[in-house]
Amino acid sequence: MPSSWRHHRSGIGPTRKVEYAVAVHSSISPKDSEFEHRRSLISQRLRGYFWGYFFIFPSLAMFLLFSLYPMADSIRLSFQRFALTGREWVGFENYQDLLQDDEFYIVLKNTLVYALAIVPVGVLLSLILAILIFQLPTPAQIFFKSAYYLPVVTSGVVLSLIWLYLYDPAFGLLNYLLGTIGIDPVLWLADPRFSLLSIVIMIHASQWGGSIILLTASMGGIPKDLYEAASLDGASFFRQTVSITLPLLKPAIAFVAITGSIASLQIFTEIFLLTSGGPNLATTNLVYSIYEQGFIRFDFGRASAIAVLLLLLTIGIALAQYRLLRSNVEY
């Protein structure tokens, strides 16, 4: 190293400070003493390490205790059974029980139905709305973005309570509106044909604000000259959307699709409040099943086995989408 660390660093600062630093430096370690010089260099670096660890320590401690350790424990729990005497190892028993249970397959199917009913429609809906409002003047854009994001802000519990009322077979607004056009009341939440659909409708009506904001923000990042060049070549708005906007939006679309899928695999609040998983498991998904096994039947081993399987499913779906949708487009 040609100059000491301190010299090097002091070179960056204003002149007055350089002189000050050099003066301090030379008074501590004589210029000709290589040994002293190296020793101060090492202690300086160690002090740097110390402060690095010092600043990350509180966060790291919490992270190890409340994220990393539980993650490992979750896998361990799935191979154990809770008995009065403590936790005992049962090998793959929790998984075997699960895979031999017909209920598990119904719940797994429901989980996938939620994802299929929510993600493609939601991504398309967000995309159409984002493209449309992007054409509007800025104040209108801000108004619509806020309007679409407002339900997200009001929280899942509040929205679920509202929709519980809207879906009420006798006093709810939806059946009243259907009645005005001559359709008989629908048992939205009690009829197994409609209950899962009701939850999906509620999610579509309230959860896409963030995606729309994200997509419009990404559209703002596409260089304007691409559109100008396309206009000069006579490309229509539709053509520009297909050939410029959509390809360049691919990373943002992938992000919306992947985060949307992860969210759609872990719906809980809405199910808890609207249907409690019923009627007859019709709306139970894997997360609700974790809650039920863990906190109603207190079978933590089995609940953990479901959690591990759901985590694998989530990672698998996210990775598959990432592979499918990733692009090397740069602009």
Place this chain on the structure above:
Amino acid sequence: MARELATGTEITKGAGNWLTRTANRLLGGWRDATPLERVFLVFAYLVATGWAVVSIFPIYWMVITALKPPTTIMELPPDWIPRDVSFANFREAFARSPVVRWTFNSLVMAGFVTAFQLLFASMAGYGFAKKQFPGREVIFWLYVSSMMIPGFALLIPLFTLMARMGLVDSYIGLIAPGLSAPFGVFLMRQFIQTLPTDLIDAARMDGCSELRIFFDIILPLSKPGLAVLGIFVFMGQWSAFLWPLVITNSSDMRTLMVGFAMLSNQELRVNYGAQMAAATYMAIPMIVVFFAFQRYFLRGVTIGGIKG
């Protein structure tokens, strides 16, 4: 500029690019729009407004139902605009619940988690962004990869951990898991990385201690990042449901969300007036915060697509 270019070519290109001009003209104004462009503009506004109604109407319905006199709630056809305003539903909802205690619990949970996350995340963000130490990259990689772990995966192990520590049904139990914040650290690291290192070096040359550098230089400069993080963490904690649901047993330890969610299934069942009053009470703080910090929200969403 864009419009001039487009109008310059429209003579040669003919009718094929009317939609392009539409897109350009929408920003330019209604007055010089051709009929077709006006159709497109009206269509965009109609669809956008239609969806805005879908988004906002349930919230509107919640507020006006809460404000209706209880006797008129079940009336069909319903009043779309309340004729008489009454607070009877709020009185009913509050009379049947320890609402003060629940509000306090929600504020304690959201407040403490937010305060600690802001401190821990900005400290760690500074450490990861500006300090050199062995293992930095590995630890940061662990943080980033765990950002994707969904909450349900940790539900059971966190609960058994709290149970072993005797923290079920306690404030520490409510707050503690929220203190592990890989996303917050990630966000603050990205933010602090953009702050000039020269400034930190200059301060060190002037004899500033490391702690003073952090508290007097890094923290004030990180305000925009801290604001975004703080708002989202507070909102997320205020709305949290699954964790407070499982970690609390007694009515006195419930948060607002859990408390009223459970009441809606018990004492307030089918009492929609009181339910909507409770829902309005829980939602109003969030709506006020949203409109007060709108630009942070619209920016924050794009930073990392934070979930609510």
